[in-house]
Every structure is written in structure tokens, then in C-alpha cells.
Amino acid sequence: DQDYGDNWIGRQGVRLIQNAPNNKPWFLVVNFNGPHSPMDVTKSMRERWRDVISFPMPVDSDIFTEEENIGIRQNYSAMVENIDSWIAKFKQEIERRGESNNTIIVYASDHGEMLGDHNRKNKCVPWQGAVNVPLVIAGPNIENQEEIKHPVSLIDLYATFLDIAGVQIPKGVDSVSLKPVLERKKKVSERFVRSGLWNFRVVIRDKYKLVVGYRPTKTWKNEVKIFLKGLIRGQHHKKVRENKPIMLFDLANDPDELNNIAEDNPEIVMELKKNLLSPHLKDQ
Missing domain, CATH: 3.30.1120.10 (Arylsulfatase, C-terminal domain)
Structure with a gap:
């Protein structure tokens, strides 16, 4: 487990938080490799999902057998769970520093995973499995466990971060700040x-x-x-x-x-x- 790629990345993330300056703002991006093909996991990660076999079969697809589908989704789930555990460690370290009241945590991904849907693996296609990604934002003044179903874009993080930091958003950018939505001061407007x-x-x-x-x-x-x-x-x-x-x-x-x-x-x-x-x- 020590040498597993995402665990190494997670340790570096914890170290960077520990060494972040105490007297000025800091910004940290941690890029985990998973969940990603070839869906490799450690023995202990795999073991926690060994008995979970209730997974949906891929949609409109004949690319996997039922056994192959279960194995791939077990490993995919194990990778997501492992990353979640590192997010928890980051949160604990932020709390230890006494900075929970002024730190925003964002959980997102650059692309999804088809997992066999429409006879596709990986990414690079326009189906929802590939283009629809998670976006979880937590921090002070953000409504707890509020689910927003209107579509937004990852590029909105640019304007959102600037807005939260009190920096003026440049004119003419496509990015839209989500800060008023997160603080429930306005709803997500319909947009393209x-x-x-x-x-x-x-x-x-x-x-x-x-x-x-x-x-x-x-x-x-x-x-x-x-x-x-x-x-x-x-x-x-x-x-x-x-x-x-x-x-x-x-x-x-x-x-x-x-x-x-x-x-x-x-x-x-x-x-x-x-x-x-x-x-x-x-x-x-």
C-alpha cells in the first residue's frame, strides 16, 4: 500500500498542508491519478470490495461479461474509496491547523469513466459517463448537504475562487462564480x-x-x-x-x-x- 501511486500523492498532499504558511493565504491542488484505467488496486483495497457483487451492467453494451463487469467496478469503487479516505486526512489536517473556518475544499474530476456503457471504456466520448463529473464544494458559509442539479462547468471554479478570495473577476470570461449559489444568495441561472x-x-x-x-x-x-x-x-x-x-x-x-x-x-x-x-x- 505504501508504494501505491495515489497513496504517495496523498502523503504529499498532507505534507504540503502541514507546511503551508500560517500567516498568509495558501492554495493547493492535489491531482490523484485514480480512478483510472488500468484500474489497478492494492490487495487490501481489493479485499474490502471482494464481497460486493451487486453492480449494474453497462448500458447499451456487450463489451463485458458479468464477471468482468463486477471486477472492474469493484476496483473502480476501491479507488474512489481510497481517494475519499485521503480527502478525510486533508480535512483532519486543516482542522488541526485551526483553519476550518476559512478554508474551501473542492472535490472534482477532469473527466468521468464509461465503465462499458455504450460499448466504451475510459473517456474521450460525449456520453454522460465521460463528460458528467462530480463537483463537491465545502467550507464556511456554504449550505450543508445542498444538492444543485442545474448543470455548471469546471471552468466556473476559476471565477468562484477569485470571488471567494475577494479578487475582481476579469470581464469577458466564460467562467461564472458559484459563490452566490453556494451561500444560497441566488439560484443557479439557466445557462448553456x-x-x-x-x-x-x-x-x-x-x-x-x-x-x-x-x-x-x-x-x-x-x-x-x-x-x-x-x-x-x-x-x-x-x-x-x-x-x-x-x-x-x-x-x-x-x-x-x-x-x-x-x-x-x-x-x-x-x-x-x-x-x-x-x-x-x-x-x-
Whole structure:
């Protein structure tokens, strides 16, 4: 366990908190590797999940056997649990320093994990398993155990941190401060939240999600080939501009993204298409 990657990272995080200055503000980012393929865990981590076998099978998928699915999700759960234990250690160290009343803790991820859904592993796809990530924020003046279901973006952390620190947010940035929402001074306003990678772009507003430029294939290798081919020819940006192909999902009624309703909802598609790109990119 001592040499396991995330445990080494966790120890460095604790050390940095212990050595943080006492007489001025400090900011720390700890980047854990997990949970991530190849889903390697230690013997003790695996042992705690050995008897847990009740996991859902992947959605719209035949990529794993039931036994393979259980093993992968056991390891994935063990990795998440291990990181949670380190977050607890960070919190304990902050309390020991007497700084709980002026420290904000943020738990987030740069991407999700498909775990076999839609016949995909890992990331790099527009499905919710990959683009929908956790965002947990705790600290003074933040409502306890409040769940916000409206979509926000990771880039909002930029404006949020500046706002909390009392620093003016630069004009013209896409980042929106969540500080008033965390303090329950206002609700999350309906807005367009964007994502994208390679040849696809995503825009979400309320319950509707538009995906442009992504053509599902039977295997991950095929999608990599399509990406590399498009990269060489410079076609990715063109595909987004041409709005081909298009998928629209109602995440409230179809969270597994099984039914493309774009053809039946041209008005919604049109509204979302207008906001597919950030205002800074529309003229590029």
C-alpha cells in the first residue's frame, strides 16, 4: 500500500498542508491519478470490495461479461474509496491547523469513466459517463448537504475562487462564480454549459443535451482512426461548423442517452446550436 501511486500523492498532499504558511493565504491542488484505467488496486483495497457483487451492467453494451463487469467496478469503487479516505486526512489536517473556518475544499474530476456503457471504456466520448463529473464544494458559509442539479462547468471554479478570495473577476470570461449559489444568495441561472474534444462538441441547457460532430462506431479503435484521419485533414472544426451529425437527448427522461430526439425537436436543436460555441469562438 505504501508504494501505491495515489497513496504517495496523498502523503504529499498532507505534507504540503502541514507546511503551508500560517500567516498568509495558501492554495493547493492535489491531482490523484485514480480512478483510472488500468484500474489497478492494492490487495487490501481489493479485499474490502471482494464481497460486493451487486453492480449494474453497462448500458447499451456487450463489451463485458458479468464477471468482468463486477471486477472492474469493484476496483473502480476501491479507488474512489481510497481517494475519499485521503480527502478525510486533508480535512483532519486543516482542522488541526485551526483553519476550518476559512478554508474551501473542492472535490472534482477532469473527466468521468464509461465503465462499458455504450460499448466504451475510459473517456474521450460525449456520453454522460465521460463528460458528467462530480463537483463537491465545502467550507464556511456554504449550505450543508445542498444538492444543485442545474448543470455548471469546471471552468466556473476559476471565477468562484477569485470571488471567494475577494479578487475582481476579469470581464469577458466564460467562467461564472458559484459563490452566490453556494451561500444560497441566488439560484443557479439557466445557462448553456459546453464541452468537447477532438471532433465533437456538446452543449447542455436544463435537461436537453446537444451533441454535434460525433458518429458512434462499434469499437473505440475505429473512433481513434476517425479522429487521426480528421486531424491530418483538418476536418474536425469543419464538422462542428457543418453541425454533422447531430444527437439530442432529454437527460431528465432518458439519462442513459438511448433515444436521439433531434429529428422530432428542430426548435430545441436550433436554440442549442446557436450556443454550441463559446462567444469567444463564434468568429474563429
